[in-house]
Structure formats: C-alpha cells, structure tokens
Amino acid sequence: MKKLIQIAAFALINAAAVQAAPQTVTLDVPGMTCAACPFTVKKAISKVDGVSKVDVSYERRQAVVTFDDARASAQKLTQATENAGYPSTVKR
Numbered sequence: 724m725k726k727l728i729q730i731a732a733f734a735l736i737n738a739a740a741v742q743a744a745p746q747t748v749t750l751d752v753p754g755m756t757c758a759a760c761p762f763t764v765k766k767a768i769s770k771v772d773g774v775s776k777v778d779v780s781y782e783r784r785q786a787v788v789t790f791d792d793a794r795a796s797a798q799k800l801t802q803a804t805e806n807a808g809y810p811s812t813v814k815r
C-alpha cells in the first residue's frame with residue numbers, strides 16, 4: 724500500500740511539472756530607439772513572476788523571453804513592456 728502511495732505521489736509531481744512548462748516567446752518591441760532602451764525593457768520583463776530568461780536585442784527590436792506558463796503569459800509580458808513605455812507584440 725505504501726508503495727502505491729509513493730507511485731501516486733510521484734505521478735502527481737510529474738503532472739504538476741508537465742503543467743508548468745517553460746515557454747519561449749519572441750516579442751517585437753519597435754519602440755526601442757537607442758542602445759539604452761533594451762535595459763529598460765529587460766528590467767520590466769524580468770519583474771514578471773515566472774520569467775526565467777530575457778534576451779533583448781536592440782538591433783532586432785526584439786525580446787526573447789523564457790517563462791513558466793503556469794505563472795506568466797505572453798499577455799503579461801506585453802503588458803509589462805507597455806507599462807514601461809514600450810508596447811510590444813508577440814512575434815508569430
């Protein structure tokens with residue numbers, strides 16, 4: 724019986740891990756107009772709960788963001804950049 728409970732608990736933990744999958748999205752951030760802008764954008768995105776990685780390219784006017792989709796969403800990311808003064812859209 725104890726073994727069965729252990730298996731059930733293991734399955735539950737795995738299910739939770741599957742639900743909280745890391746996602747990577749690319750955001751177009753056209754409003755970046757100088758080399759300092761990416762720092763502001765990166766800071767704003769990094770503050771969103773669940774974000775684990777942010778790479779902002781000024782040259783490409785893009786932000787590549789990895790986040791836990793159980794805590795963050797693409798919509799929360801674009802909202803964060805917009806609040807910082809840089810409206811963005813998800814690149815498809």
Ligand SMILES: [Cu+2]
Pocket residue numbers: 755756757758759760761
């Ligand atoms: Cu700037």
